[in-house]
Amino acid sequence: MRKSHLIWVEISEENLLHNISVIRDLIGNKRKLMAVVKSNAYGHGMLETAKIVLKGPVDWLGVNSIEEGIALRNNNIDVPVLVLGYVPVVSLEDVVQKNLRLTVYNMETVKTLDKIGNKLKKEIPVHIKIETGTNRQGINGKGLSTLLEFIKGSSFVKLEGISTHFANIEDTTDHSYAQFQLDEFKRIEAEFFKNEKSLIRHTACTAAVLLFPETYFEMVRTGIGMYGLWPSKQTKVSCSMKGKKIPELKPVLTWKTKIAQLKDVPDGSFISYGCTFRTTRDSKIAVLPVGYYEGYSRAFSNVSYVLVKGKRAPIRGRVCMNITLVDVTDIEDVKLEDEVVLLGKQGEEEVTADFLAELAGTINYEIVSHINPVLERRVV
Ligand SMILES: Cc1ncc(COP(=O)(O)O)c(C=O)c1O
Known part of the structure; x- marks a missing residue:
């Protein structure tokens, strides 16, 4: 990008790495940390941000679209990248070619992946998004059981992780709905995934990382906190209501x-x-x-x-x-x-x-x- 002498955005490498170490301290060393760099890293610049965060204790990157994932790969970023948003069926082969991980919740997607895996003789790791009450992306009940049966029967599509996303954890000091979703996640896990070994389970966004260690599982996905911003005033209030030390996040x-x-x-x-x-x-x-x-x-x-x-x-x-x-x-x-x-x-x-x-x-x-x-x- 051409250097601009008129309008530009400065990104503080020091503050970004500081925030990552705050998050790493909270989650400990055993879990994976996914830096969510979708949507141009929340305006911070995806490639610039990705290159900095990978100097710190970050294991995975999360993007919204296949285009973002491909841009990372084309810039020699080779850590695991999970595409959080929907990828159209016609673009799935590109996902596989670029070694991007997919979030899945449709039969059409996994059936196409199975065919691509067969053609390329390649294993394709996927993460199932579990519907626990946000009612945007995700699957549960009968649909989940059919999807899972198909994946188990496939020689190419491999279940690597399961995830969910909280609907009401940021803008409130009443976390009963988040607790309900966490309970749902655990119930569904026990019902459908009890025999799955070494699954990467991930549910936590920044507010969950700041407030609820029980949401961490094997990986957390943080965006806003990494950029030095609090998810909301209520998150800060909740932090002090829980008697927790308020971490210092520095805007980037x-x-x-x-x-x-x-x-x-x-x-x-x-x-x-x-x-x-x-x-x-x-x-x-x-x-x-x-x-x-x-x-x-x-x-x-x-x-x-x-x-x-x-x-x-x-x-x-x-x-x-x-x-x-x-x-x-x-x-x-x-x-x-x-x-x-x-x-x-x-x-x-x-x-x-x-x-x-x-x-x-x-x-x-x-x-x-x-x-x-x-x-x-x-x-x-
Ligand atoms: C699926 C998913 N996971 C994680 C995040 C990160 O959330 P936050 O920026 O609150 O940490 C987002 C952000 O919107 C998301 O959509």
Whole structure:
């Protein structure tokens, strides 16, 4: 990717490795740690992130799509990679050729894998996703038993792992539903998998890693915590309610740009589309070359701020597709191309993903993963 002198995302290698060691300390050395680098590593840059995390105690990588898995392989990353999302039947041979692991929950998928295995004379490891109550991906009951029978009878499709994903573990201090899902997972395991030797069982996302050691099994799958963000306020509260030491997670990402124009705007002038802001004094406005296309949400219009020279510069008017206007009247000595922090720290000030998420009525996961993948990710 071309180095950008205008808009870029800095990734702190030190903070990423710090967070991984925090997670490793929690889970101990016996279990495998999967770094979830799907969705461009939650906006952090998949290849950049993968290369860093593999310098630390990470064993597996988790991606959403076959395209992400292939990109890892094409960049000489050869650790086990599990594709968490759906892979269409026509693409399954590529999964096998690239030695990616698949999450399975359909007969169509495993039957096709069996044929591919036969053709290539190759064993194909799969992980069955167990439906325990999230009711998105996964299988249980009769469907599970038929799927499992087929896999047992196949000479090529090999059951390597079973997994599930919690529906209600992040945004609540009431973990009864997560407990119900964990009990379901154990019940289904006892019913269907009791004779399976050396299965890799994995259920834990970051919130589970922070709160429930009983969810760790043989592997955990962490995303958000690795990026230095808490899954939610409730997770932190739950951590202290359980009397646990609150681990220190350090945000990994800083999003920067430069001032593209400075202008003096008289008192009483409207700023940006829709005339939603009118100056109440003679103002100095800085034009920033980012907008909602780049991932800087329109929801930040008139309510958020960026950092210039370590000070807060409030957003004035609507965030446009590629432009945002900020008020720098109270900041001294601002010049064209001065560095601006959209997300992260500058001096003593910080714009957090949690703060932006609250303004946009969403979660920090969405704020960071919406940063346009075409922007440069720069490891610092
Ligand atoms: C199946 C699966 N496992 C693990 C994760 C990681 O979750 P977290 O980022 O909360 O650690 C995700 C994230 O969405 C997921 O979809």
